[in-house]
Amino acid sequence: MFVAHCPGQPPRPIVTDADATGIAWLDLLDPTPDEQALAAKITGQRIPTRADLEEIESSSRLFMEDDAVYLSTPLVRRVQDDFFVSPVGFVLMRDRLLTIRFTEFSSFDLIAKQITGTKESYSGDEVSVLLLEAVVDRMADILEHLGQSLDTLSRDVFQADQPRQAGRADQMLRTLLRRVGRSGDLASSVRDSLLGMERIAIFVSENKKHDLSEKLRDRMSTVARDIVSLNDFVSQISNKVQFLLDATLGFISIEQNNGMKILTVVSFIGVAPTLVAGIYGMNFHDIPELNWKYGYWYSLALMAATIVVPLLWFWHRGWLARGR
Structure with a gap:
């Protein structure tokens, strides 16, 4: 889709050169090759492909070509409880701004509504600053939501006052571990987006070949x-994610130790009765209890005692108590 965002008018598709006349913001949304070719013809600039925008070198993300400033960065898009990262490109020219994106972003939609809802004219520089401000605000909203999610996750991890049901502990810990991992992925993606935005802000502010007005420079x-x-907040979030990850792995280790305790108890109480049965099952003629009237019951009682006494000892040690 190739659209023009005009003050006081709804966004209109660009089909011919005339549709883009006098428009400060041209927007390519998941463009087709024909739309890219039309944008190149209208602007007289090279239109970067998705592969170009996904380059990670700083020299590929921030550079000038002729009189145009080429900028790109990965941006996080959160949809309900899911998120993904998609590249965004800006081609900032003297009289207009061209944006290239491959998915919708709420920050772009917000600025589009702001422009179409007023008759005040905007320059390409003003639109670019508005978009950067909106994107940073959106990143802040995502981080606020992530912080709240981590607070909830922290309470779920450290619910020490609630008994852990043995049958559900494994599934619960698996779920917590997945939630911690997703939070860590989101924090990492937001950090990448903020890093790209910071580079763009510095590059545009310090670019002598494309000077911003003093007012726009202050806003930048x-x-x-x-x-x-926000980067400081992300660092705090990352530390909390690491702490919750360590805590969750600690609880998993405790559950594994509890399982090993049960195996130890079962193994121990099985050894002594087997030893007694083995001794009295030997076919030696001089076994003292061989002709004893109560020898059979004595051996059974001895085997029972070797089971009960260790169980009582383990119970006293707390190994058989229900985990919490």
Whole structure:
């Protein structure tokens, strides 16, 4: 889709060169090759492909070509409880901005509504700053939601006052481990997005060949400061994720130790009766209890005692108590 975002008008598809006349923001959303070719014809600039936008080198993400500034970064999109990362590209020219994306982002939709809802004109530089501000605000919202999710996850991990049912402990710990892993993945993806946004903010602010106005430069500085604060929050989130991961693995280790205790008890109480039965099952003529009237019952009682006494000892030690 190739659309133009016009002040005071709904977004309109761009089919010919005339559709883009006087438009400050041109938007390519999951474009076809024909739409990319039309955008290249209208702007006179090379249109980066998805493979170009997914490059990780700084020199491939931030550079100038002719009079246009090429910028790209991965952005996180959260949909309900799921998320994924998709690249976004900006081609900032003297008179307009071209964006290239392959999925919808709420921050882009928000700025599109803002522009179409007013008759005030915007330059390409102003649109780019608006988009950066909206993206950073969206990253902050995602981090706030992630922080709340980790608070809930922390309470679930450390529910020490609730008994753990032996049959459900394994499944519960598996679920907690998956939740911790997903939280860690999201925090890592947000960090990558913030790193890309920070590089863009610095590159645009310090680019002498494409100077921003003083007002826009101040707003870009605010964006950079917000990104720094969000990076600090991500670091805190990452530390908490690591702490919850260690705690969950610790509880898994405890459950495994409890299982080993049961195996130890079963093995121990099986050895002594087997030993007694083996001794009195030997066919030696001079076994003292061989002709004893109560020898049979004595051997059974001895085997029972070798089972009961260790069980009582393990119970006293707390090995047979229900785990919590």
